[in-house]
Amino acid sequence: MESRAAVLYEMGLPRPYADSRPLKVETVKLDEPGPGEVLVRIRAAGLCHSDLSVIDGSRPRPVPMALGHEAAGEVVQTGEGVTDLSPGDHVVCIFVPSCGHCLPCREGRPALCEPGAEANVKGTLLSGARRIHRGETTIHHHLGVSAFADYAVVSRHSLVKVDPRLPFEQAALFGCAVMTGVGAVLNTAGVKPGSSVAIVGLGGVGLCALLGARLAGARQIVAVDVQGEKLSFARELGASDTFDAREDGMEEAIRRATAGGVDYAFETAGVVDALHLAFRITRRGGVTVTSGLPHPDRRLSIPPVVLTAEERTIKGSYVGSCVPQRDIPRYIDLFRQGRLPVDRLLSGTLPLEQINEGFDRLASGTVARLVVTT
Ligand SMILES: NC(=O)c1ccc[n+]([C@@H]2O[C@H](COP(=O)([O-])OP(=O)(O)OC[C@H]3O[C@@H](n4cnc5c(N)ncnc54)[C@H](O)[C@@H]3O)[C@@H](O)[C@H]2O)c1
Numbered sequence: 001m002e003s004r005a006a007v008l009y010e011m012g013l014p015r016p017y018a019d020s021r022p023l024k025v026e027t028v029k030l031d032e033p034g035p036g037e038v039l040v041r042i043r044a045a046g047l048c049h050s051d052l053s054v055i056d057g058s059r060p061r062p063v064p065m066a067l068g069h070e071a072a073g074e075v076v077q078t079g080e081g082v083t084d085l086s087p088g089d090h091v092v093c094i095f096v097p098s099c100g101h102c103l104p105c106r107e108g109r110p111a112l113c114e115p116g117a118e119a120n121v122k123g124t125l126l127s128g129a130r131r132i133h134r135g136e137t138t139i140h141h142h143l144g145v146s147a148f149a150d151y152a153v154v155s156r157h158s159l160v161k162v163d164p165r166l167p168f169e170q171a172a173l174f175g176c177a178v179m180t181g182v183g184a185v186l187n188t189a190g191v192k193p194g195s196s197v198a199i200v201g202l203g204g205v206g207l208c209a210l211l212g213a214r215l216a217g218a219r220q221i222v223a224v225d226v227q228g229e230k231l232s233f234a235r236e237l238g239a240s241d242t243f244d245a246r247e248d249g250m251e252e253a254i255r256r257a258t259a260g261g262v263d264y265a266f267e268t269a270g271v272v273d274a275l276h277l278a279f280r281i282t283r284r285g286g287v288t289v290t291s292g293l294p295h296p297d298r299r300l301s302i303p304p305v306v307l308t309a310e311e312r313t314i315k316g317s318y319v320g321s322c323v324p325q326r327d328i329p330r331y332i333d334l335f336r337q338g339r340l341p342v343d344r345l346l347s348g349t350l351p352l353e354q355i356n357e358g359f360d361r362l363a364s365g366t367v368a369r370l371v372v373t374t
Pocket residue numbers: 047048049050051053176177180200201202203204205206224225226227230245268269270271273274290291292293294317318319320362363364365366367368
């Protein structure tokens with residue numbers, strides 16, 4: 001069948017993207033879903049920094065690639081062997097398919113699925129197939145989803161069925177920003193009530209971490225960014241202290257405000273300087289969690305003696321260490337009870353044709369989450 005999709009042919013084109021237009025919205029041909037696969041009518045897809053990092057070349061991937069991975073939609077057709085989804089079901093896409101059989105999957109850590117990671121790096125579905133074509137060219141899938149499109153063929157293992165009462169543009173956020181941010185706090189760090197937390201980088205992921213920290217009962221939530229608007233928004237969402245990372249003396253001011261540093265610091269900017277800062281504002285014995293995805297060539301330099309003598313921990317957090325089939329329905333319940341108001345993060349919706357302009361706005365650091373609706 002035919003579908004529109006936003007396809008990246010070349011990484012690293014200059015900003016503004018409104019002029020260089022790295023994403024071409026074009027008509028592609030989708031194959032029928034193969035065994036274990038599902039055709040989804042995509043209805044909403046969020047603009048995440050991980051898409052931007054493919055566009056700007058800091059997360060190198062094979063091109064041409066159809067981008068978009070934070071999405072929600074409706075099942076249209078199921079491939080052979082898919083017995084637990086039916087046409088009309090509402091689904092949220094997850095950006096690491098999990099095979100269910102490899103060691104991380106058997107350990108209950110599907111975000112680390114080995115065949116899932118391999119497929120994502122190669123730009124294929126979990127089966128190894130690529131189902132998007134334009135003329136003679138076969139196009140790569142982004143994270144098994146490719147959701148800046150009207151339709152997508154994805155693995156069953158890339159989908160979680162959700163409550164159909166949830167509007168699609170809210171549901172989409174659960175697929176990446178919510179799992180990544182809330183999961184980092186609840187799963188990766190296991191933040192305890194009464195503790196102090198810092199969040200460095202207040203985009204979709206960081207603001208979800210902030211909401212997660214409130215939910216976890218943190219007594220102090222320090223929010224840090226380089227954009228003034230983000231700091232005031234963080235205060236509206238419940239941050240107790242905010243700091244501009246560009247200001248001199250900010251690091252000492254945070255340490256003073258937190259009596260020597262926080263129990264848990266989260267880096268959610270995707271910038272090494274932000275991770276370094278998060279580490280330095282973590283207290284002795286504290287935990288620094290990193291969710292950002294800087295270019296693979298970037299390095300972090302810290303004195304190892306501090307890890308030992310101060311019993312410090314640095315933990316990576318991918319997909320918020322979530323088990324999506326368990327956590328997405330839980331987080332949706334918490335949202336519906338008003339305890340996880342992630343709808344506040346929606347900065348606006350845009351049509352697929354304005355996707356390049358949308359990425360200019362994300363790159364400017366001023367929006368939380370923009371969502372393409374189709
Ligand atoms: N671990 C995962 O599973 C996972 C999932 C999704 C996204 N990510 C990554 O998380 C990061 C954040 O994603 P997002 O979509 O929220 O991004 P975003 O662009 O919406 O937000 C990033 C924020 O960081 C701020 N920032 C930039 N430099 C900073 C600095 N030096 N100090 C403090 N703040 C700074 C920006 O102003 C912006 O507000 C990206 O690297 C993305 O690729 C990881």
